[in-house]
Amino acid sequence: MGFTKKHIFTDQINTIANYTKVIGHPARVAIIQHISENKDCNCNDLVKAIGLAQPTISQHLSEIRKTGLLNQKVKGKNLYYTINKNQLNECRRVINDFFVKTQVSCSK
Amino acid sequence: MGFTKKHIFTDQINTIANYTKVIGHPARVAIIQHISENKDCNCNDLVKAIGLAQPTISQHLSEIRKTGLLNQKVKGKNLYYTINKNQLNECRRVINDFFVKTQVSCSK
DNA sequence: TAATAAAATTGTAATATTGCAATATCACGT
DNA sequence: ACGTGATATTGCAATATTACAATTTTATTA
Known part of the structure; x- marks a missing residue:
């Protein structure tokens, strides 16, 4: 096949997977960190700081943007670019809830 | 290209991306949740509960195992299968540290 | 208006991922 | 040893992702 069968999972599970997937690439982790550490950071700054080509950075930015984090x-x-703090917090909450729920369940 | 240029990133960043990548697929989220909620859960149970073919579940289990979570x-x-609680906690810590660091940085 | 500079988009090649059928392996019970 | 059931592995097709060169778009400045 090749495509993920999202329709067989709950919205809640897909939401968790969507958020973690965005952070699941080192370039995107580096981009998020660099933007958070540098006020007034533009695409060119990221290209220089990270060492990937401009279209590649632009593409990763677009993926991060899709989750509302920018x-x-x-x-x-x-x-x-700046980080959307509210959305970052929401992302953190969703992922943290996953861990809490999992840890609670497997301690029963 | 097609492959991720991991070598241009720090170990810390790659570690974060590795952990989040595993959780970045709904089948793996569902597998982790199902194992945590059901003592004595085997591969066949997961196949029935999740609705993907046995080789597919087995493959996802293998990916989760690589991060030491099982x-x-x-x-x-x-x-x-059971969840390795220590490793789940370590995973949670790494991801939480990422959020804490990012939130602190972008509030300066 | 033309040149410039930044960022997005397009097109493309290479690799990775997802999913499953078929098969192999492994351990148990007969 | 043989059959059975559970899981892993192999092989393969389809799709997704990653990365970049070339180009386009957009806004600015000379």
């Missing part, structure tokens, strides 16, 4: 600010010809 | 107990011809 804000954009246009300043002249630059596009500055 | 214990195995052989009883007769059955192989019972």
Whole structure:
């Protein structure tokens, strides 16, 4: 096949998997960390800091954006990214709930 | 290309990505949850409960095992899985540290 | 308006992942 | 030893992902 059979799983499970999948690539971890550590960080900064080509960084940014974890600010010809703190918190909550639920279940 | 350039990232970043990647598929989320909720759960139980073919479940189990999240107990011809609580906790810690670090950084 | 600079998009090649049928392996019971 | 049941492995097809060169888009500045 090749495609994930998302329809056989609950929304809750798919949500957990969607969030973790975004963080499941080192470039995206590095991008999120770099944006959080550097105010007014644009695509070019990420290209230089991480060492992947501009289209590759742009593609990863797009994946991260899909989960709502990024804000954009246009300043002249630059596009500055910041972390959407609310969404990061929501992401953290969903993943943490997974761990709590799992740990509780397997301690019964 | 097609392959992830892991060598350009730090071990810390790769560790985070490795853990989240495993949880980044709904079948593996469902498997982990089902094992944690059911003592003495074997591969066949998972096949029935989740609705993917036996080789597919076996393959996902293998991926989860690689991160050390599973214990195995052989009883007769059955192989019972349980969650390795220490490793689950370690996994949770690594991912939580990522969130803490990111949230602290982007609040400065 | 033309040149410039930043970022997205397109196209493409290479590799990885997902899923399953068929088969192999392994341990038990007869 | 033979059959049975549980799981792993193999092989394969389909799709997804990763990465980048080339190009396009968009806004700015000379």
